[in-house]
Amino acid sequence: MLIKLLKSKIHLATITDKNLLYEGSLTLDKELIKKANLRPFEAVWIYNLNNGIRFETYIIEGEKGEVVLNGAAARLGEVGDRIIIASYAWVSEKELEGFYTTLVYLDEKNQVLELKKVSS
Secondary structure, eight states: OEEEEEEEEEEEEEOOEEETTSOSEEEEEHHHHHHTTOOTTOEEEEEETTTOOEEEEEEEEEOTTOEEEEGGGGGGOOTTOEEEEEEEEEEETTTGGGOEEEEEEEOTTSOEEEEEEEEO
């Protein structure tokens, strides 16, 4: 049996820019990608705390502090909105023992306040 678990969560990222005429994706600080145990082009869910909109996209590497909505996603948030970025994984019962979730908590300037690795 497979169980869908939260793999990575970036909590309270602040949207820094929008780019409507770009291919759909979320540009994210490349160091933040690593700290959150994510990979370029990985699918993520975005939960916008300001307007309640939820959508799925993928991440691409950006510069320090960047959180940019691109393409159609640019219409789903505004600069300054706070979002949660979540990635999920299907995990087998055998994999559960070694599986952990990475939680990254940010301040309003997208600097890491806290990093946690929590086992299932």
